[in-house]
Amino acid sequence: MKYIICFIVTGLAMLNTATSQSKTEKFSVNGITVLMKPTVKDIINVSVYYRGGVADYSADKAGLASLSLSATTQCGTKDYSKDAFKDKADKYGIRIYGTSGYDYGVINLNCISKYFDEGWSLLASAVKNPVYNEKEFGLLKQKMISQINNQESDPDSKINKMSLENTFKGTVYETDPQGDTATVDNITAAEAKDFYYNTLLNKNKIFIVVAGKISKEDITKKIKKVFSDIPSRPYKAPEYQVPQITANSLHIEPRTLATNYIIGVMNSPLFTSPDYVANKVAFATFSDNLFIEIRTKRNLSYAPYAYSVTGKMPYSIMYVSTTDPKASVEVMDNVIDRLKKDGFSQKEFNESKNLYITSNYMKEESTSALASSLGRAEILGDWKMSDEFIDKVQKVTPADMTESFKKYIKGINWNYLGDEKAADAAKDAFDKKVD
Numbered sequence: 001m002k003y004i005i006c007f008i009v010t011g012l013a014m015l016n017t018a019t020s021q022s023k024t025e026k027f028s029v030n031g032i033t034v035l036m037k038p039t040v041k042d043i044i045n046v047s048v049y050y051r052g053g054v055a056d057y058s059a060d061k062a063g064l065a066s067l068s069l070s071a072t073t074q075c076g077t078k079d080y081s082k083d084a085f086k087d088k089a090d091k092y093g094i095r096i097y098g099t100s101g102y103d104y105g106v107i108n109l110n111c112i113s114k115y116f117d118e119g120w121s122l123l124a125s126a127v128k129n130p131v132y133n134e135k136e137f138g139l140l141k142q143k144m145i146s147q148i149n150n151q152e153s154d155p156d157s158k159i160n161k162m163s164l165e166n167t168f169k170g171t172v173y174e175t176d177p178q179g180d181t182a183t184v185d186n187i188t189a190a191e192a193k194d195f196y197y198n199t200l201l202n203k204n205k206i207f208i209v210v211a212g213k214i215s216k217e218d219i220t221k222k223i224k225k226v227f228s229d230i231p232s233r234p235y236k237a238p239e240y241q242v243p244q245i246t247a248n249s250l251h252i253e254p255r256t257l258a259t260n261y262i263i264g265v266m267n268s269p270l271f272t273s274p275d276y277v278a279n280k281v282a283f284a285t286f287s288d289n290l291f292i293e294i295r296t297k298r299n300l301s302y303a304p305y306a307y308s309v310t311g312k313m314p315y316s317i318m319y320v321s322t323t324d325p326k327a328s329v330e331v332m333d334n335v336i337d338r339l340k341k342d343g344f345s346q347k348e349f350n351e352s353k354n355l356y357i358t359s360n361y362m363k364e365e366s367t368s369a370l371a372s373s374l375g376r377a378e379i380l381g382d383w384k385m386s387d388e389f390i391d392k393v394q395k396v397t398p399a400d401m402t403e404s405f406k407k408y409i410k411g412i413n414w415n416y417l418g419d420e421k422a423a424d425a426a427k428d429a430f431d432k433k434v435d
Contacts, residue, residue, distance in 0.1 A: 044212030063179020069098035260418030271380035329429035343402035
């Protein structure tokens with residue numbers, strides 16, 4: 001243990017030096033918000049974010065934003081055919097893609113600084129001039145439908161989807177941003193094109209995140225030259241009413257599987273809440289407790305875990321796949337009861353916090369991770385949190401963690417995929433009230 005702690009402390013010192021080399025700057029270029037974090041890394045990431053996510057379309061159009069943004073880099077542009085676009089990206093080692101999730105969409109560029117001009121030309125063309133070629137769009141749809149079918153047959157993907165649908169029923173989060181086979185199949189190239197140009201491409205809806213080895217002067221010139229004529233339309237950010245889980249519920253989907261998959265969903269604080277950081281660290285420690293009690297001591301599951309999910313509608317989950325649902329859920333209940341009653345010990349707090357900080361530093365060592373952290377923070381209401389997060393973690397106390405843990409776990413929305421008889425046998429454990 002002494003060697004582990006020594007490694008952690010040394011690693012923190014090294015990582016702190018590496019990641020604190022510059023602060024983020026926020027500025028505007030011809031009406032477009034830009035977040036920039038210069039680094040010494042010879043990699044540049046530019047991400048064009050589109051606010052909105054699933055709030056931008058109705059449930060019967062699920063997958064529309066994801067298709068529209070994926071097509072910008074996969075179906076050709078006015079300047080490049082699909083093959084020419086891919087060939088140029090491959091030639092210079094450029095990674096570029098478009099996608100959309102629950103809260104936002106993004107077109108992301110990642111390349112070495114030596115070939116940034118080549119990468120920028122692809123990004124500019126994808127953002128400004130995607131053509132939505134019908135043949136290529138049809139191929140993209142089939143590819144996405146195949147991915148959806150694969151996810152439906154994968155138990156882990158299925159239980160995650162179930163948990164969101166059941167927890168957020170009646171809200172925009174009930175809509176899967178990837179869509180389902182029926183909704184995706186019905187979306188046309190013309191519809192996706194209209195959605196992109198008339199809904200997404202809007203100065204008041206987008207912002208740009210830049211991280212890497214480039215000057216503010218250079219990126220400002222490039223943005224002015226290419227993006228100044230993007231239309232500016234009125235945009236009002238959607239308002240979210242986060243459902244509160246105050247009692248237990250159980251949703252079962254029978255399926256013949258080698259093991260049973262269980263996710264319990266609980267409340268979680270907003271990203272801008274004073275409780276946010278303490279809750280993050282608390283759930284990292286809670287996850288460690290579950291692993292020790294379920295895997296190490298009882299061997300009931302290979303990889304139980306828990307974590308809090310950051311979003312416009314935040315939530316926390318605990319997960320287990322097991323052949324003994326009753327015993328596993330009882331352990332989960334008992335761990336929650338113990339932590340709410342006794343709180344987090346100073347010893348497990350110290351170890352968990354240090355490991356949590358180290359893992360976050362390591363994840364954010366890449367330029368793309370830095371840009372992603374900034375982008376998500378801006379979407380969720382406080383871009384400064386990207387720079388300040390680790391400092392805030394350092395100030396968390398066991399009392400803060402315990403208070404947050406008690407405050408947000410008031411009930412559990414249980415979701416179960418597997419043997420229905422085993423679920424019935426575990427009914428008392430699923431029904432057990434959170435004390």
